[in-house]
Amino acid sequence: MSLLRYIGRRILFVVPQLLGIILVSFFLVKLIPGDPAVMMLGPTASQQSLDELRQKMGFTQSLPRQLLHYLHDVVRGDLGTSWQTTQPVTQDLFQRFPATLELISFGLLLAIAIGFPLGVAAARLKQGPVRKFADYYGLLAGAMPDFWLALVLIYIFYTKLNWSPPPLGRIDMAVVSPPTVTGSMVIDSLLAGDWDALSSSFGHLVLPVLTLGLINAGPILKMTQSTMERTLASDFVRYADMCGLPRRVVLRQAIRAALPSVVTIVSVLYGFLIGGAVLVEIVFSWGGAGQYAVQGVLNADINPVLGFVVFSAIVSLVIYLMVDLLYFALDPRTRT
Amino acid sequence: MTTLLDVQNLVKRFPLAGTGKVVQAVNDISFTIGRGETLALVGESGSGKTTVGRCILGLIDATRGEIWFDGVRMGGGHNIRSKALRGRIQLVFQEPAESLDPRIRVGETLAEPLRHLGMSRADRDRRAREIAEHLGLKPRVLEQFPAELSAGLQQRIGIGRAVVTRPELIILDEPTSALDPTARAEIVDLLIRLQHEFGTAYLLITHDLSTVRFVSHRVAVMYLGTIVEEAPAETLFAQPLHPYSLGLLASVLLPDPDLRPANTIRLDGEIPSPIDLPPGCPLSGRCPFAEPRCRAERPPPVMVAPHHAVSCFYHEKVAALGRTTDNFARFQAESTKLLSAGAVFESAPEKEESHHG
């Protein structure tokens, strides 16, 4: 079928895309000031030992040569070693990426659950309290920094009310983590039937997800509202009204037609949040991938940064492929 | 009359990405336009007439064939924006509202094309004012924005912007299709008048046959990328010889209940898609006269009279149907009688004073 061929072609294209991304980020990372050798050995190290380390890590070679070396390793699935954790970057990322994906997936689900219905309602009702609420919500969500909201939530629900666990990681220190299947702590504990782990990991997830959900509902709300307004004023909705179709049927048709742009904004947000959720990760000591990459940048630890870029690029490409397939399903005009 | 535009064996194909199929938009057509002459390229949507226009402008390259404009070969980088041709070929579009910049005043819109000819500001303004006079625009209109004007007036500006460079050829792409009938008649009169004054040649691309009858010297009828009949306008309207021309003319509605659209010929269905055309006559699927031969072989153009070419094996059969399009002539006779009868008062107040009275 042509759909399979299409997917095949898209996956083929991933290779040059990845190559381009690595190329650009490699040189950008190399532009970051800071000498890893100095960072690793400390300010008191002798010039000789610094030189030796640089030699050993290949920093004395020309940049294109270093890039070739790096690419050579990437092809074999080796993203180098982080000198901070002293572990292979792939291993680090396989631990941390699922944490980030769990956080932003649930966060965006919540954001959709808030933003989409509110956007539809606001588009339908040109006046009234719902519309007003949606307007203020959009404004507020756009203006509020996520880490600040996170701190406010912690202050209320942990410090004051003590309803939520301390903002330290994904699960209580005292609870044993479930065996990794999907990488999501909550789903894995559910699969394992481990109720202690489930309640603990769920409790830890609530506040960060609430933070991301409340903030990111803003753009989803705005996008849904403007698309729905356009759709409700469009020729085919007017025609459906003239045909006397019940109001709810017309609304359902309009929502269906507005879905592709909502899918678009959600996918853009997803790609952005892989790195963009880092402040929330830090506030909740989430141990996610963004946090890991920022540590790398601050400490001139290059391999984690590049590894993060490669990982997020792959995840983004997968998401965009899924979005295209969703378009296929939603809009017959894209099928021909 | 010297030849201004010479189109020889023009072919234009568009490959359809990823399918291996080809859209055969234009299939080997040839025609010429003399200086000061109007040729109408008539066809329904999908006939390829717009593609022909774009090839002539040099905006897209022909797949095969040659287009010569006054000794210059168009295409291959030579287009209306090339220095040697700048201002000599102009375009008028269907939707006047969309082709005018809404933020630019009419006066400037009219002078705009002259900037590319390196004219001084003063010269440009003078020329724009001259053209405005030719168009019969009130000076106040020059200070207005397009959105403040009626569609008919907007189209008049569109035409003014085209003639301001004194082009030798204007390509009119459905210039009247978006207009009300009375505005359409005004635009037609303007086009005729401008041609008399400036000697401009027109290529009129349209599906609106009543406009064609007004302004054209010659008519080429297009169907699925080929010219099926070409003749002087009067001949074609009086005695079409191709079944498609006849069907097209027969389906034109005239405002007279006694002149039913002729049922001598019916073209059922619609123009098929121009992808992977069959070998025979393009009309064979819809034509009431079609014989097996029509589906196997493409009929070549035959000169049935001086300046009258038709591509149909059985054009005698069409001729035998008689002068079916007498409807046009009858309507004109009737309407002339009617329009001459009613009296227009000699004492009609002048329009300027009328609404202050």
Next chain:
Amino acid sequence: MNAAPPVLDVANLWVGYPSYRSETVHALRGINLQVAAGEIVGLVGESGSGKTTLARAVMGLVPEPGAIERGQVLFAGRNLAALDDAARRAVLGRELVMVIPNPRAELNPVLTAGRQISNVVLHHLGVGRREADRIALDMLRAVRIPDPERRFAAYPHELSGGMAQRVVIAIALVCSPRLVISDDATSGLDVTVQSQVLELLQTMVREKGAAALFITRDLAITAHFCTRIAVIYAGEIVEIATTRSFFRRPRHPYSIMLLAAFSHNPALRARWTRSQDAAGDAAVAGCSFAARCVRCRPLCLTEPPSLRAEAADHAVRCHFPVDTAA
């Protein structure tokens, strides 16, 4: 004429749009129009004449911020503007239907043609989906779409303009309506397709015994497909007559100006035509057509003419009707 009460009865209808610059703009000014079962009335006017506003007002859907200022529209004895939304929806698409121009933009792009017909059947006739689909397919056959089974499953973008128009006609007539309004429905079609579609619409309206209102800017369409003709100018009906009487002896200077647009004789066209742009925007106290009228006299500038019957089947709004028979 007809003894039965009219399907559509528009009585002294005024519709206005508030304007920021000046006072209310009256899109319709005292329209009186009756359409009886079996009639096809042509409403002819140019852009801005108010013909589309009239269509919306008939459906009880005057677009905001417009409002009915005076008079009323009765459809089969009911005032649709006074109904609540759900009750109006039960009438629209069932008893009172609209045939729209440019169907490829107005049909839902993500639903198949068949589904869009059967949706209407489903909601108006209260049958199940399967039965609705069957009726829809029959209807596609009735509008003579080639290869109806395949078109049933086709999306609007896969249909040609003519086929999409046939789908719209199928949607309009599938519930056997009492009144069909066509709003310039064939303006976007090619000539050979246009007459096919109009003939189909005429036949179907007659078969269903419905009444129809053909709104158009093309006088030629009304000559062949309508029983009566009303010419609308600046929100007023300026001439109304049976088709025969109208074309044999048009009386209003504007009607003649519309006819003159078809003439090949520039001198005769010029004789009857005064450009809209020459007219200016200032409203006159008298006849609304005065500024464009080639026969305008002093009385026309001060005294608005009323619609007067010139014959049993012919009325004209003019102080000095043209005598084209002379």
